[in-house]
Amino acid sequence: MSSPPTLPEEPASGLFRAEYARRMNAVLDHIDRHLDTPLDLAQLADVAHFSRFHFHRVFAAWMGETLGDYARRRRLETAALRLACRPGKTILDVALATGFGSGEAFARAFKLKFGCTPTAWRADVAAKNAAMLAAMRLRRQDSNPDQAMRNTDQESLLNFQHHDDSHSHHRESLMKVTILDLPPATVACQRHIGPYGPAISTFWRDTVAPWMQSHGLDDAICYGIGHDDPGITPPDKCRYDACVAVPDGFQSGGRASITTLPGGRYAVAQFKGPSSAIAETWTRMTREWLPASGLQWDERPCFERFSAATAIDPATGEFSCDICIPVRPL
Missing domain, CATH: 1.10.10.60 (Homeodomain-like)
Known part of the structure; x- marks a missing residue:
């Protein structure tokens, strides 16, 4: 080997x-x-x-x-x-x-x-949410559906595209939410502080992926955790953790912090599509599905979970992940 x-x-x-x-x-x-x-x-x-x-x-x-x-x-x-x-x-x-x-x-x-x-x-939350979803859908309808989404080089996390709004998707994504009990996960985390969007892709590609390769973690399960709402927190203060599942006893060498993502009950939606569509999926899940579910967000972090090896479809350039929201009864 x-x-x-x-x-x-x-x-x-x-x-x-x-x-x-x-x-x-x-x-x-x-x-x-x-x-x-x-x-x-x-x-x-x-x-x-x-x-x-x-x-x-x-x-x-x-x-x-x-x-x-x-x-x-x-x-x-x-x-x-x-x-x-x-x-x-x-x-x-x-x-x-x-x-x-x-x-x-x-x-x-x-x-x-x-x-x-x-x-x-x-009182203003409901009106803001409706306006946000309407604006997202209008942008997608007005976009060029033939805009290129394919990139044959997008075969691994090295070319991971995350929350890049430079492209739009012309299909309404279908969302099925499942309630799952997830086990705790030991992860190595590296933090980015700054605006979400293309900078997160760069952080994964230029900082996290080389570190993963050097530690033999190319096929690991990854977790992306956005701690802040950019509609509330100034963009330059937003915190994002890029986390990689590691075995017990793993030594990070100082660059990454070892922590445990808590287990428990999560609402999980499978996402597959252009990365530009994932923000709307998050919005629909939290503004439409969650209020009607009889559940509420709890104190644990939400995250996107994906496989480093298979997150990007090389044939279409589409990104696949699980959107996971920690929930408890109202």
């Missing part, structure tokens, strides 16, 4: 930066898990294994915003998502679950951030 290809050794500066990224991402994940509690600067510094004295400065330099500003933004963005996705929760419930001491303090901060009250935001 041939050994996996060996890539040129990465310069020390690249390894150091990867280590910084790994530590800072651990802090961001910790903050997200504890939005309902006051942040302790010393504890966060310990999570990152950085000096407590200098951590605030390191965080601000790395993220482009202070720790306080970041935490406030994440609390409000998470609250906005919960207002939209959890109609059964009161505004006070959402406020307390995202770290605000009272409904009044939450309402003031929310209006300052989004320009409207939490009540108005929630």
